[in-house]
Amino acid sequence: MVGDGVQRAQLRVESIRTGLTIGAAVTGAFALLLAFRRQQLAERTQQATEYDAGEKRVTGLYVKAVDQLGSDKAPVRLGGLYALERLAQDNPAHRQ
Numbered sequence: 001m002v003g004d005g006v007q008r009a010q011l012r013v014e015s016i017r018t019g020l021t022i023g024a025a026v027t028g029a030f031a032l033l034l035a036f037r038r039q040q041l042a043e044r045t046q047q048a049t050e051y052d053a054g055e056k057r058v059t060g061l062y063v064k065a066v067d068q069l070g071s072d073k074a075p076v077r078l079g080g081l082y083a084l085e086r087l088a089q090d091n092p093a094h095r096q
Contacts, residue, residue, distance in 0.1 A: 058094060061087055 068080030088095045
């Protein structure tokens with residue numbers, strides 16, 4: 001009887017230890033999943049920010065060049081044409 005009680009206690013301790021190990025593993029896997037998703041979101045946000053900054057820069061250069069085309073001075077208009085040509089060469093997606 002005494003040996004049977006000790007074995008039950010040992011089995012109970014092992015069961016609790018196994019349950020805690022499984023719980024820790026599940027918690028760790030969940031934490032890794034959350035970290036992975038957070039990293040993906042940060043990368044997508046960074047890409048969108050970089051894309052927006054690039055588009056904003058191109059738009060600003062385009063507006064400047066178009067303003068130069070409206071100038072009364074011929075050299076300024078010529079500079080606007082060169083600026084538009086450079087924009088087209090550097091940004092194939094914005095060519096027509």
